[in-house]
Amino acid sequence: MSFSLFSALLFWAVLGGGCSRAQKSPPPAPPKPMVIHLPASASPFRLLLPEGQNPGELPAQLEKVLGGKVEVASYADDAAAEKAVSEGACDLAALSDRAAAALIAKKALQPLPPVPGVPAPAPEFSHHYYDPAGTYTWPYGWSLLGWAAAPLPPAEMPRAWRDLARPGLSLSLPADPALRAALWALAEGKPPAEAGAPPPSWKEAKESADAAVRVDFLWKLRGHLKEKEQVFLPPGGSLIALYQWAVPASSKETERAAAALQFLAAPENAARIDQAWGVAATQASAHALFSPALQADPLLYPGLPERNLCRFVR
Numbered sequence: 001m002s003f004s005l006f007s008a009l010l011f012w013a014v015l016g017g018g019c020s021r022a023q024k025s026p027p028p029a030p031p032k033p034m035v036i037h038l039p040a041s042a043s044p045f046r047l048l049l050p051e052g053q054n055p056g057e058l059p060a061q062l063e064k065v066l067g068g069k070v071e072v073a074s075y076a077d078d079a080a081a082e083k084a085v086s087e088g089a090c091d092l093a094a095l096s097d098r099a100a101a102a103l104i105a106k107k108a109l110q111p112l113p114p115v116p117g118v119p120a121p122a123p124e125f126s127h128h129y130y131d132p133a134g135t136y137t138w139p140y141g142w143s144l145l146g147w148a149a150a151p152l153p154p155a156e157m158p159r160a161w162r163d164l165a166r167p168g169l170s171l172s173l174p175a176d177p178a179l180r181a182a183l184w185a186l187a188e189g190k191p192p193a194e195a196g197a198p199p200p201s202w203k204e205a206k207e208s209a210d211a212a213v214r215v216d217f218l219w220k221l222r223g224h225l226k227e228k229e230q231v232f233l234p235p236g237g238s239l240i241a242l243y244q245w246a247v248p249a250s251s252k253e254t255e256r257a258a259a260a261l262q263f264l265a266a267p268e269n270a271a272r273i274d275q276a277w278g279v280a281a282t283q284a285s286a287h288a289l290f291s292p293a294l295q296a297d298p299l300l301y302p303g304l305p306e307r308n309l310c311r312f313v314r
Helices: 008-014 058-066 078-086 097-105 161-165 177-188 200-204 218-223 254-265 267-277
Strands: 003-005 045-050 070-075 092-096 138-149 213-217 230-232 239-248 311-313
Touching: 045 058, 045 078, 045 254, 058 070, 058 254, 070 078, 078 092, 078 097, 078 239, 092 097, 092 254, 097 239, 138 218, 138 254, 138 267, 161 177, 161 200, 177 239, 177 311, 213 218, 218 230, 239 254, 254 267
Parallel strands: 045 070, 045 092, 239 311
Antiparallel strands: 003 311, 092 239, 138 213, 138 230, 138 239
16 A cells, blocks of 8 residues: 655646736636537436435436436445446446546546547646546546544544544544555654554544544535534645546446536536535636635635645555
């Protein structure tokens, strides 16, 4: 298992950063997407989403574009996503970076069809270890790991990742062993190869909605907050999940997948989807359409020094 740091260039490019704020003229508008409306089809188009990313009106909107019924299925974790894609249970899937990496290695994804007229994600989102040429995936959003906690006495409230190893703390951790190991390395402030073994309390922590402190990716926590719970992103960096659209190798619906992707990646649609699902945008043109409150949200877009400390789990 290895890791890669999330570079400053990635975030700076996405948020439109630069040394000078004054411009003589506004930047050119992104090209208008040429959404293709296909003739009616008798077979349903199958969309696969992570649990918690509520499709809302998305199926009905896609049906108008694709000319047929859209069926939506959801998955609980990366293993379930990999199984569904490998078994040909969908025509377009929203996958985490780790699920995409595993499926590319298995040759279970096909190269993306062309998507003309749509602004691409920032290059830093499209050239990662699992898909360096951006051949198989179209990244649409990202989120960092944090925790949710109800009010605790000041002496018991965790302030840093290492505080989560405190004996007696009622703690919920993701079940994924690789994610737990990556999180412990982060808590120790060491490279993964140099990190020690987690304490017994860390190993024994279960994934539970009833724990006083629940660790998960922020988009999931904010979508299922309990009464009086608050969400925290501690200093010292975090772990990142990058989500992307991909087409299973077994799908024969390449033309409709291209039309669906063209619709989903149009900046106005990407911004609406990202905001509804609580993830940060990968396209600068989509980020510009976020509400001012979300653009300034420190849990969605934390400060540059903190963002530079974030890692992928590989």
